[in-house]
Amino acid sequence: MIDEIQKLLDQYLAWLRDKTALRQVKDWIEITTPYLDRHNDYLQIYVKRENSGFILTDDGYTIEDLKRSGCELESKKRKELLYLTLNGFGVKLKGNALTVHASPENFALRKHNLVQSMLAVNDLFYLAVPMVASLFLEDVTSWLDLSDVRYTPKVKFTGKSGYDHLFDFVIPASKRQPERILQTINRPSRDTAQAVAFSWIDTREVRPTNSRAYAFLNDSEHALSASVLDALKNYDVNPVLWSKREEVREELAA
Numbered sequence: 001m002i003d004e005i006q007k008l009l010d011q012y013l014a015w016l017r018d019k020t021a022l023r024q025v026k027d028w029i030e031i032t033t034p035y036l037d038r039h040n041d042y043l044q045i046y047v048k049r050e051n052s053g054f055i056l057t058d059d060g061y062t063i064e065d066l067k068r069s070g071c072e073l074e075s076k077k078r079k080e081l082l083y084l085t086l087n088g089f090g091v092k093l094k095g096n097a098l099t100v101h102a103s104p105e106n107f108a109l110r111k112h113n114l115v116q117s118m119l120a121v122n123d124l125f126y127l128a129v130p131m132v133a134s135l136f137l138e139d140v141t142s143w144l145d146l147s148d149v150r151y152t153p154k155v156k157f158t159g160k161s162g163y164d165h166l167f168d169f170v171i172p173a174s175k176r177q178p179e180r181i182l183q184t185i186n187r188p189s190r191d192t193a194q195a196v197a198f199s200w201i202d203t204r205e206v207r208p209t210n211s212r213a214y215a216f217l218n219d220s221e222h223a224l225s226a227s228v229l230d231a232l233k234n235y236d237v238n239p240v241l242w243s244k245r246e247e248v249r250e251e252l253a254a
Contacts, residue, residue, distance in 0.1 A: 159202030
């Protein structure tokens with residue numbers, strides 16, 4: 001099992017390296033990553049030297065793109081969710097720009113955290129219908145509370161690779177069930193599913209051996225493709241369709 005997981009991690013890191021491109025833009029270096037946004041464009045971040053380290057930013061892209069789509073972040077609840085998500089990755093908000101500072105020693109980790117925060121914020125707040133009052137994460141939270149599921153929200157684990165991974169909920173082990181780690185995916189796609197799968201693959205070896213991972217998938221607006229479900233199942237992440245959430249109520253509440 002260890003050799004198999006190590007091979008998967010090596011494949012992921014090789015893909016990440018091979019699909020990353022650099023370009024000089026005045027005083028900045030533009031890094032094009034292999035991760036796709038909701039427009040199927042590659043996510044880009046910008047880096048420049050600052051004193052003895054570096055500053056990394058999305059140049060305001062994530063927040064501005066959400067606003068142009070009609071998703072405002074002015075309410076108290078949405079601001080709390082935004083800052084809670086960013087704090088989990090160690091990312092700061094300067095104006096509308098997501099920003100982190102890095103040293104030469106932790107540059108790879110800080111870059112990883114910035115990109116993951118861009119994906120998380122976009123997935124958290126982008127709504128299929130602009131200005132819909134309810135957010136998927138809020139829906140899942142309310143359902144867990146209603147189901148008497150005890151959990152800790154927004155828990156960060158450091159994986160085998162040294163990268164940090166932020167999970168939406170962790171349900172502690174009980175006499176009947178092992179530890180359960182839950183992640184929500186508002187806009188399920190093959191890319192978002194693979195990102196969750198990698199987080200779990202990288203994390204599982206530092207968690208109890210019988211820990212289980214679940215991904216709550218929002219299927220309220222669109223049917224999900226088989227590739228999304230397969231990408232999760234292949235790496236031992238249990239996909240839970242929101243429309244079928246009652247099927248796992250008992251095992252999560254136990």
